[in-house]
Structure formats: C-alpha cells, structure tokens
Amino acid sequence: MRTRSLLAVAGVVAALSVSTTVPSSAADTPVLTTGSAGGTPVAAGDVLNASLASGTAATLYSSSTGTSGVSCSSSTFTAAVTDNPPAPGTATESLTGHTFDSASCTSNVVGVLGVTGITVDNLPYSTTVSSDGTVAVAPAAGSSIQTTVKLRTLLGTVTCVYRAAGLSGTASNTDNSIAFTNQQFTKFSGSSLCFASGYFTAKYAPVSDTSQEGGPTVHVN
Numbered sequence: 001m002r003t004r005s006l007l008a009v010a011g012v013v014a015a016l017s018v019s020t021t022v023p024s025s026a027a028d029t030p031v032l033t034t035g036s037a038g039g040t041p042v043a044a045g046d047v048l049n050a051s052l053a054s055g056t057a058a059t060l061y062s063s064s065t066g067t068s069g070v071s072c073s074s075s076t077f078t079a080a081v082t083d084n085p086p087a088p089g090t091a092t093e094s095l096t097g098h099t100f101d102s103a104s105c106t107s108n109v110v111g112v113l114g115v116t117g118i119t120v121d122n123l124p125y126s127t128t129v130s131s132d133g134t135v136a137v138a139p140a141a142g143s144s145i146q147t148t149v150k151l152r153t154l155l156g157t158v159t160c161v162y163r164a165a166g167l168s169g170t171a172s173n174t175d176n177s178i179a180f181t182n183q184q185f186t187k188f189s190g191s192s193l194c195f196a197s198g199y200f201t202a203k204y205a206p207v208s209d210t211s212q213e214g215g216p217t218v219h220v221n
Contacts, residue, residue, distance in 0.1 A: 030084040031091040031131055034209045034216035037173055042084050046211035048093065048218060050204035051076045053177060058100065058202035060149070060162070062195035064182040068108055069195065070115055070149060074101035077204060079127055087221035088131035095125040095137060107151060111193050116150040116157055133220055135169035135178055147185065147200075151193060160194030162187055167200070176217040177205030 032042040042048075052058060052075050061069035078097035085091065098120040105115035122143045128136045139145050144163040151158045162185035169180040185198040208215040 029087050029221050031087045031089050031129065031221055032081065032084050033219050033221055034212055035219075037219045037221055039219060040212070040216070042081055042091075042209055042218060043211070044081055044083060046081045046209050048079045048081065048207055049076065049210045049215075050178065050207040053175065053203040053205040056203050058200070060147075060185070060198040060200050062109075062197065062199070064184075064199045069198065070105055070107045070109075070118070070151075072100045072102075072105040072115075072118065074104035075099065075202060075204075090128050090130045093127040093129065095127045096123060098123065109151070109193060109195070111153055112151045112158075113154065114152040116152050117148075118150075119148045121146040121148055129171055129220060131221060133171045135171050137167040137169070139166070145185075146188070147198075149194070149198075153193060158191050158193050160187065160190035162198045164200075171207075171220045173219050175205045176207050176219065177203055178207060179203040 029038050030041045033039040034042060057071045057073050058075045059069060059071045061067060076099050077095060079093040079095045081091065081093050083092045100118040102115050102117045105118060107115050122139055122145065125145060126138050137145065144165060145167060147162045149160045151160065164183065164185045167180055167183045169178050171178050181201050183200040185200060187194050187196050207218045209218055
C-alpha cells in the first residue's frame with residue numbers, strides 16, 4: 001500500500017509539473033519577436049526601423065481611387081518599443097521618426113512643378129501592434145497627426161498642411177511589413193493647389209530591430 005501511495009504522489013507531482021510548465025512556456029512568447037514567430041523577444045527600448053518595401057512608393061493622393069497627388073519612392077520610419085507583453089496582446093511603441101526624401105518625390109498636380117519637402121510634424125506618436133496584426137498610430141492628447149507638404153510652383157513655394165486624428169495599418173509576417181492603405185488626411189491650411197483631402201498609402205518592409213546584432217526582422221505573435 002505504501003508503494004502504491006508513493007507512486008500515486010509521484011504521478012500527481014508529475015502532472016502538476018506539466019500543467020504549470022506548458023502555460024508558462026507559452027506565456028514567455030511576447031507579441032514582438034525577432035528571427036521568427038516565437039523567436040527572440042524584442043526588448044523594451046529596442047529601436048525598430050523600416051524603409052519602403054522594394055519597388056513600392058508612398059503616395060498622398062487627392063482621392064482614395066485616384067492617382068493625382070504626391071508620390072515618393074524613399075521613406076523611412078523609426079520607432080522605440082515601450083512595452084512588449086505576452087501574446088496574445090498588444091505591444092506599444094513610440095514613433096520617433098518618419099521621413100520622406102524629397103528628392104525621390106514627384107507630383108502630377110496641375111500647376112505643380114515639383115516637391116520641395118515633406119515633413120511629419122508633432123512627433124512622437126504612440127503606436128500599438130496587436131497579435132492579430134492590427135496597427136494603430138495616434139498623436140499625443142490634444143494634438144493631431146500632421147504632415148506638411150511643400151510644393152514648387154511657378155509662383156513660388158506652396159505649403160499644404162494635412163491632419164488626421166489617427167492612422168490604421170496592418171502588420172504581416174509574410175514579409176515583415178507594416179502597410180497603410182488610403183488613410184485619410186484633411187487639409188488644414190494651404191492654397192487652392194492643395195487638394196482638400198489626402199489619402200496616404202505606403203508599405204514598409206522589412207521591419208528590423210536595429211538594437212539587436214545584425215538587425216533581425218520583427219515578427220508579430
């Protein structure tokens with residue numbers, strides 16, 4: 001009887017060990033990892049960086065279905081991870097930089113000769129990335145997401161300021177990308193050459209963790 005009791009106790013202990021170990025292992029996988037899904041955790045404070053996906057352009061068009069506006073073939077964003085909780089969940093980041101190389105930008109708006117500059121204002125923005133791939137970008141309280149576009153015309157430089165309450169995007173592990181499609185901005189100020197609404201579309205890939213050696217790609221879990 002004593003032998004059976006010892007065996008029974010051993011069996012219970014083993015079962016408890018398994019039941020506590022498996023969830024703990026799953027909980028160790030955060031929302032953001034590098035190298036692969038379920039790979040190396042991205043640490044809070046790590047800096048993420050990405051440029052436009054090869055062969056794509058960032059566009060700000062006057063309508064969601066049109067092709068009139070501004071197009072840039074070179075753009076980069078930089079964000080610092082502020083929290084990376086266990087998956088499923090939502091990681092948070094601070095978008096500290098978002099640049100467009102004006103030399104790569106063109107405009108087909110009638111009366112516009114070229115693009116002098118594009119500046120993203122009111123940084124940093126808060127960004128969230130959820131396990132389902134949903135990306136959200138929001139400004140600080142009382143502020144707005146703002147982009148200033150300077151266009152060169154025969155009459156000089158025209159400044160167009162566009163604002164949005166927030167942006168929504170999608171993260172994909174297929175190419176480690178973050179994409180934004182037809183995100184609407186409204187003209188805050190500018191001449192008649194500045195279209196009333198701007199629809200922003202861009203795909204950034206691959207997203208890399210530049211704080212880790214070799215800058216491995218970032219995956220969402």
